[in-house]
Amino acid sequence: MIKYFLTGLFTAGLLYSAAAQTTFPRNGVYDERPGVYAFTNATIIVDPQTTLQNATLLIRDGRVEAVGTNVSLPAGAVVADLKGKRIYPALIDIDSDYGMPVMTRTGGPGGGRGGVPQMESNKKGAYYWNQAIQPENDASMIFKANPTQADELRKLGFGAVLTHQHDGIARGTGALVTLADDRENTLVLKPNVTAHYSFSKGSSGQQYPNSMMGVVALIRQAMYDADWYKKGGSKEQANMSLEAFNRNQALPAIFEANDKLGIIRADKIGDEFGVQYVIRSSGDEYQRIDEVKATGASLIVPLNFPQAYDVEDAWDADNVSIAELKHWEMAPMNAGLLAKAAVPFALTTAGLKNKADFWANLRKAIENGLTEEKALAALTTVPAKLIRVDDQLGTLQKGRLANFIITSGNLFSADNVIYENWMRGKQYIVTNKDAADFRGTWNMTIGTQSNLKLNITGKSIEKPEYQILIDTVKITPKVALSGDLISIQVQLDKKKPGTTRLTGYRTGTTIKGDGETPDGKVITWSAERLGTAPASTSATSTTAGPASTTALATVMYPFVGMGNARKPKAETVMIRNATVWTNEKDGILTGADVFVTGGKISKVGKNLPVPADIKVIDGTGKHLTSGIIDEHSHIALMSINEGAQSSSAEVRMADVINPEDINIYRQLAGGVTASQLLHGSANAIGGQSAIVKLKWGEPAEGMLIKGADGFIKFALGENVKQANYPNPGVLTRFPQSRMGVEQVYMDHFTRAKEYAAGWAAYNKLNTKEKASAIAPRRDIELDALAEILANKRFITCHSYVQSEINMLLKVADSLHFKVNTFTHILEGYKLADKMAKHGAGGSSFADWWAYKVEVHDAIPYNAALMHRQGVTVSINSDDAEMARRLNQEAAKTVEYGGMAEEDAWKMVTLNPAKLLHLDSHMGSVKVGKDADLVLWNASPLAIYARPEITMIDGAIYFSLKDEDPKRDAMQAERGRLIQKMLAAKSGGASTTKPTFKRARMWHCEDIEGVLAEGEEEGK
Known part of the structure; x- marks a missing residue:
């Protein structure tokens, strides 16, 4: 019976009867057969929850006609006895580039051809202004069958894939195709199935965006533009991209995220526009599983587990971080942990360097907690449902397409063999069933x-x-x-x-x-x-790793060195008998107590009663202060500058917060509790600030200070006009001079005034008038500038030279807006009286000078001189390393300028709180304010002063006494994982050589390009 099945059935299968419906003429006679096949006596897995024993599958004309244990066989059916074998629904991959053309860039990374920046789109036609936005792409129009790729996927058990062009930020629509060998007309099951998005600009050589925050802003602006176009903008212009954008909104939307933080970022975009994305993840989401679950998103999860590192050489092993070691161990647990947390997901072969590793890695995931039922659902019913084709694919229920595989046994067993893969009733032999299995x-x-x-x-x-x-x-x-x-x-x-x-x-x-x-x-x-024989060592997967879950594998918050076993929580605490620097009229109190409850300072005084069962911290001989606030910081960010245009007011630093930056922890160890995360100084108008508390272990959203005023970065000087650009001969971006910088401000604020007036006029219309009018186009760049004019967003301006500071003050006065803070302001002492009159504060370095031409006139007395003119002055870092010792930077103002110690201390606590409009609840030790406190071993202005405890909102985020145990535990964990990695190598796992990776310390002028799809960092 088996031999008959292999010959007669295969021949008949090639003549799939649906060919009768073809629109293509045939050179020869037509041989049309009924296409009726019956597979009897099989174990049939109809869907992940339904398994039938000794059952029959009947298919006709490429669809399931019947399935069950009592199916009548029609006359003329080709019958195959599959006793002892199984039938499963064919697998579905919904993140594929099968049949898509190879993407080629139109210029160098982040720029145009020949090193000349490409400022505008080179795409001809009525399309969007940015080449990375290409929703008009239709995968079904460019799909071309690839027999080699199809065969590779068929052998793995896949019968259909959702393919799309992985190019750009808005990528267009995907097409559902089978993996059969046939004309594209019959392979495309359904065009325009899904809409696709990503954080990669792809083949675009256009300069903008050159940062992740620019990518987010571009997506948001495109979506607002599409909405405007739909509501009347099409009467003013034709735009094929925006038309396509609107068409695609009815489709399931899939967003490719770069990592676990990208999942949160993508979902935040979706929330703004009422879209629930299906998110293609990267396999590390177990590290932030609570936040991932809270998005409500379904995921498409890869099985691209990392290789073991070759750590036999101790020096090489030092180049592997604890996070990399733990991810190697825990990556196979990801799918199981997602299933346990009830996060819906599909599985994909995407991301695998060698697709032959798919089954080995899936079995490893099953060994590490993923159930077989969930694994099968993630490859059949879940992907079909996510792309709304569950009425056609994913199960073997009546009426579904006849996409199925025949196996020797359990699909997930190591010794299972896939014999045949059927697509729309067409047979493909994967393994010859005549070959006896001697294994x-x-x-x-x-x-x-x-x-x-x-x-x-x-x-x-x-x-x-x-x-x-x-x-x-x-x-x-x-x-x-x-x-x-x-x-x-x-x-x-x-x-x-x-x-x-x-x-x-x-x-x-x-x-x-x-x-x-x-x-x-x-x-x-x-x-x-x-x-069953023992596993073959020579057949070990290239990504072999830990065999199974162990109780020792745990997540850290955040998932980096010095991460916490659990997130800190607010406590009720009494700090007794400390020297308290209140920053209030009480001054410095000796032998005082501070009671903390509910994240707030509840009481300040002497000999306060101690409630029972609360934590008591002895402050004898120690100094208690409010936490240091850094007014100018670039830590905990993925990128700093969106410098492709002279104004990037539309970008938000909150979109690129990296809560896993080790500098957060280091600065907690220096007593810093809050920072303003600023855009860089590459352009005249930079991006919107993120004001955060350094809550180590919390997600980005949990770090943001709720209710804080909006701030934005402006800049003057060399960086803006690109005087320090490495290749000035190819510059094309305006401005190129200090005169041009002034004109940028005049132009943009004039436009912002007109923009605000246009909205004001529209909003005054009654309902009937609005129905016949076209609303102004929402412009998120001008939104930010209009907020400045309305005194709802506030400027922090990078500045050095007196003449330029004068210029911006005059521009601000003429256009009726205020400059909140001049940061750096190293020539502030020359015009402190004008700053005071304008109402501008100054956030300065204590003693940085002579590092470029603009700062040759800087002096260490600057802060004191501005303070004496009535300017609110803070000392900032602008440097990840300096922020660890801002207490010492404040102390320099005592040495240079004779500042009183309390006034000097306010320059890193209360004064930056004032500049950031946070002094109502931060910056001093006062009842009702946030419990952001630091307990020092000495006077905070002393050279040997060191924080022993740093508390934020009543939770202890740094404790000196816990440092050594924490570090010892981390080293012990490193040792355990290295031994496990050595064992993996000796067991046959292939390894990769560790490479040294230096964490980037961001500065004002740094530029970070957005990588194209498949492009590696540093290439």
Whole structure:
């Protein structure tokens, strides 16, 4: 019956009867057959929850006509007896680039051809202004079958894929296609199935965006533009991209995120526009699983587990971070942890360098907590449902397409064999069922020698691997198979040259045959199968790693060195008998107590009663202050500058917060509790600030200070006009001079005034008038500038030179807006009186000068001189390293300028709180304010002062006494994981050599390009 199945059925399958519906004429006669097939006596997995024993699957014309244990077979059906075999729905991959053209960039990374920046779109036609926005792309229009790719996926059990062009930020629509060998007309099951987005600009050589925050802003602006176009903008202009954008809104939307933080970022965009994205993740979401679950998003999860590192060399091992070591161990647990947390997900082959690793990695995921039922659902029903084709694919229910696979047994078993893959009723042979499966462990007797074992292993039953064991001696024989016949040549005794030749025939679990020894003696031999053979070392996956979950594998918050085992929580605490620097009229109190409850300072005084069962911290001989606030910082960010345009007011630093930056922890150790995360100084008008508390372990959203006023970065000087650009001969971006900088402000604020007036006029219309009017186009860049004019957003301006500071003050006065803070302001002492009159504060370095032309006139008395003119002055870092010792920077103002110690201390606490409009609840030790406190071992202005405790909102985020135990625990964990990695290598896992990676310390002028799809960092 099996041989009949392989010949007659295969021939008939090639003549799929749906060909009768083709629009293509045929050169020859038409041979149309009914296409009715019955598969009987099989174990049929109809869907992940439904398994039928000894059942029949009946298909007709490429669809399931019936499935069950009592199916009547129609006349003329081709019948195949599949006793002992299984039928599963064919697998579905919904993140594929199958059949798509190779993406090629139109210019260098982040720029145009020949090193000349490309400022505007080179795409001809009525399309969007930015080449990275291409929603008009239609995968079905550019799809071209690729037999090699199709065969690779068919062998893995996939029958259909959702493919799209992985190019750009808005990528267009995806097409659902089968993996059959046929014309594209019959392969495309459904065009325009999904809309696709990403954080990669792809092939675009256009300069904008050159940062992740620019990418987010571009997506947001495009969506607002599409809405405007739909509501009347199409009457003013034709735009094929915006038309496509609007068409695509009705489709399931898939967003490719770069990592776990990207999932949160993408979902935030979706929330703004009422879109729930399906998000293609990267396999590290277990590290932030609570936040991922809270998005409500379904995921598309890859199985691209990291290789083990070669850590045999101790110096090389030092280049591997604790996060990398732990991710190697925990990546196989990701899918199981997602399932346990009830996060819906599909699985994909995307991200695998070698797709042949798919099944090995999936089995590893199952060993590490993923159930087989969830795994099957993630490859069948879930992807079908996510892209709204569950009425066609994903199960073997009546009426579904006849996409299924025939296997030797359990799909997830290591020794399972996929025999056939059927797509729309068309058969593809993956493995010849005539090839007998000899794999297993066999007790072997050769002549009178019976202490032998034959291990037959390998992924393929057609090309297995062989090993004969004589006691502890391992011998590799030469073997040939032909059906149930086996021929073996082996040298059984290494001391005696010569080959023993054996030939036998398999019947069930027994092999019997004859042979001849090297001396010509005829012998008999036999083998009895005992069971599954041990795994072959030579067949180990290139990504082999930990075999199973252990209780030692735990998540850190955040998932980096010095991360917490659990997130800190607010406590009720009494700090007793400390010297308290209040920053209030009470001044410095000695022997005072501070009571903290509910994240707030509840009481300040002496000899306060201590409630029962609360934590008491002895402050005897120590100094308690409010936390340091850094007015100008660039830590905890993925990128700093969106400098492709002279104004990037539309970008938000909140979109690129990196809560896993180790500088957060280091600065907590220096007493810093809050920072303004600023855009850089690459352009005249930069991006919107993020004001955060340094809550180590919390997600980005949890770090943001709720209710804080909006701020924005402006800049003057060399950086803005690109005087320090490495190749000034190719500059094209305006402005190129200090005069041009002034004109940028005049132009943009004039436009912002007109923009605000246009909205004000529109909002005054009554309902009837609005119905016939076209609303102004929402411009998120001008929104930010209009907020400045309305005194709802406030400026922090990078500044050095007196003349330029004067210029901006005049521009601000003429256009009726205020400059809140001049940061750096190293020539502030020259015009402090004008700053005070304008109402501008100054945030200065204590003693930085002479590092570029603009700062040759800087002096260390600057802060004191501005303070004496009535300017609110703070000392900032602008440097990840300096922020760890801002207390010492404040102390320099005592040395240079004779500041009183309390006034000097306010320059890093209360004054920056005032500049950031946060002094109502931060910056001093006062009842009702946030419990952001630092307990120092000495006066905070002393050179040897060091924080012992740093508290934010009543939770202890840094404790000096916990430092050594925490570090010891981290080293112990490193040691455990390195030993596990060494064991993996000795067990046959391939490894990769560690490479040194230096964490980037951002500065004002740094530019970070957005990588194209597939492009590697540093290339």
